[in-house]
Amino acid sequence: MAENLNPAVTAPAVIELRGVSKMFRTASQSDRAVLEGVDLTLREGEIVAMLGKSGSGKSTLLRIMAGLVGADRGEVRFRxxxxxxTAEGIAMVFQSFALFPWLTVQQNVELGLEAQGVPKAERARRAEAAIDMIGLxxxxGALPRELSGGMRQRVGIARALVTQPDLLLMDEAFSALDVLTGETLRDEMLDLWESGRANIRSILIVSHNIEEAVMMADRIVILSSDPGRIRAEVRVPFPRPRNRDAAQVRALIDEVYMLMTSPAAPEPRVPALAPSRxxxxxxxxxxxxxMDAILDLLSEPPFNGRADLPHLADEAGLTDDDLLPACEALQLLQLAHIERGDITTTETxxxxxxxxxxxxxAMFGRQLLGHVALATHIRRELEASEDGEVGEEQVLRELEAFLKPEEAERVLSVAIDWGRHGEVYEYSYNSGMLTLPREEQEEAGQAGE
Incomplete structure (x- = not known):
């Protein structure tokens, strides 16, 4: 499919999203947007990668495109x-492999064809061909438990390819694998795409890995968060296979890092209060x-306080999935500053x-109270309570006005860990109670005597 490296806008559309929005209902019965006003077209002959941090709605958008969930507003048109x-012609590969453990490789691959009513003999023939094509x-006759992680993901890919989809959706398909296995499988997928043997018209890859996106895609879409909107699109003009060490490729990787770490322009109707507050x-x-490990590495030679994020990732041996959240946390606490894809330590x-x-x-605690609104809120609630205690359920209810319940639990867990480390408050896992540090409670008790 090399002749379709960068499809013109006149190439037939495989799938089109127009004004797609998705809401969720908060605990206070108000609606909050996961996705808002997403316009996106995938055309024949292109691979598109989608990047965005937690809360950008990448997986939700993918499931809307697969027909697994519906949009609350807007329209999705397929062909x-x-x-x-769901529609014949759209197939999806999941991060978790999603295989039925009691079925053999052959039976797992045949499932999609069986759902389409394909006769048994034809199912067997096509499944065998897909299994052979993906290198299995x-x-x-093997069961999933007898296979390595890379082999199980090959089964997931074969199950998608056997239906000969027009559109293949890949949700973090390589992220659960070790680096070498993931790169090998990624390269084999590109070989299948270039050869045309898989008969796929378009591929959408959701990823956390910036280098993976640049190496695979013809176009990269970057989503902002809360709610998810398309904030940038980047064309990748290089022919495949691509040399990750080529100067032009490294420059494009730097550009995508810059876009991923730069704050999105605020919408006019968004309140003046920054999201981080x-x-x-x-x-x-x-x-x-x-955080400490990255700050220590950043502060020592060869960086001496300033680093290009891709270079830092290579030096630290970290994936973007690990590096970018840690850098975001350092910036949030104002221990580092990120601008144009570079990270610099602050004076603090x-x-x-x-x-x-x-x-x-002690410094961590001061930065936490000064710059993380949730930690400040918990601390104030504790100081205002008569007994210096607040239940986690109360804080969760407040968070669920902004976040889904499972995300509220995750965010509170992070805030608890950070607060305990900074000795801003304590937490009992047995009672689920947040309390002021013991020394402060004792001082308050002595003052009241």
Missing amino acids: GSRLNG SGFN QIGYRLPDVDISQ GREYYAAEPNERK
């Missing part, structure tokens, strides 16, 4: 007709040890790096 539910010949801000799921970050462990904890 010119309105999409209502001889494993037809709201209690419902989606705190990145990062351990303090990760340099002081933090030079401090002893106990002083680091």
Whole structure:
């Protein structure tokens, strides 16, 4: 399919999204947007990669395109007709493999054909061909538990390819695999695409990996968060296979890093209060040890306080899925600053790096209270309560005005871990109660005597 490297806008549309929005109902019975006003067209002969951090709605958008969930507003058209539910011609590969453990490789691959009513003999023939095409010949009778992670994902891909879809949707399909296996499978998918043997017209890849997107895609779509909107599109003009070390490829990777880490322009109707100053801000799921390790690496030679993010990722041996959330946390706490794809330690970050462990904890607590609205809110609630205690259920109810319940739990868990480390508050896993630090409670008790 090399002749279709960068399809013209006149190439036939495979799927079109117009003004697609998706809402969720909060605990306070108000609606909040997961996606808002998404316009996107995938045309024949192109691979599109979609990037965006947590809360951007990537997986939700993918499921709308697959017909697994419906849009609340807007329209999805597949091959010119309105999409209502799942459709033949659209197949999806999941991160979790999603295989039936009691079925053999052959039986798992045949499932989609069986749902389409394909006769048994034809199902067997096509499944065998797909299994052979994806490099699993001889494993037809194996059960998923007998296969490695890479082999299980090959089964998931074969199950999608056997239906000969016009549109293949891949949801973090390589992220659960080790780096080498993921790269091998990615290259084999590109070989299938270029050869045309899989008869796929268009591929959409949801990914956290910026380099993977640049190496695979003809076009990269970047979503903003809360709600998810398309904030940028980047054309990838290089022929495949691509050399990741080529200067032009590295420059494009840098550009995408810059777009991923730059703040989105605010909408006119969004309140002046920055999202990071709201209690419902989606705190990145990062351990303090990760932040410390990156800040330590950044502060030492060869970086000496400033680094290009792709270079830092290579030096640290981290994926974007690990690096970007940690860098976001460092910026949130104002220990580092990110601009145009570069990260620089702040003056506070340099002081933090030079401090002893106990002083680091105290500094972390001060930065937390100064810059993370949820931690500040919890602390104020504790100080205002008569007994210096607040139940986590109360905080969760407040968060669910902004976030889905499972996301509220995740965000509160991060805030608890950060607050305990900074000795801003304590938490009992047995009672589910947040409390003021014991020393402060004792001082308050002595003052009241």
